[in-house]
Amino acid sequence: MAQDVRYLSPVNIDIKKDKYCRFQKSGIKFVDYKDANFLLKLLNEQGKILPRRITGTSSKFQSRVNKAVKRARHIAILPYVGDQLR
């Protein structure tokens, strides 16, 4: 059973991309709840808010994102439960 696993291409394990806060990097100070296309980048395909550890957003802006998404859901710009968004 103990066979070596072989890959066709070399496996890159150590390459980690540095995460950064997209708001601080591009100097966005206000997260607009009216812009559905932008907020969609911070949601998964079910319409759930992606965690900070995945998007790299700073804590300050994550709370603003949360607020914006919740506002957008209230005025039916984003769905509360979705399927195959994106």
Added chain:
Amino acid sequence: MNNYETVFILTPVLSEDQTKEAVKKFEEEIISLGGKLNNSESWGLKKLAYPIQKKTTGFYFLLDYEGEGNLVSELEVTFKRDERVMRFLTVKMDKHHQEWAEKRRSRMKSAKPA
């Protein structure tokens, strides 16, 4: 005085004149309550992300105004009483929000004449 922004959705069963009349009513309401209207925007008929009152579309409008806090509560009462309004959201604008709104307004203005 604070800056506020209200987004509201009107039912799609209304005609164009009726929506204009409804928006006008709210604009006049703000002014009569001692507020100052900064911007009024119509986004037209948009698809809703989920059905509200069994309707899948709605007319979106945005009002941008200045006023005292009691103006908001008064205005929200009229929103609640009006059957044409399906949903509304009033937000107090902080300084970043105001900056953004001004930018947005100037962008809209420059886009219109062209």
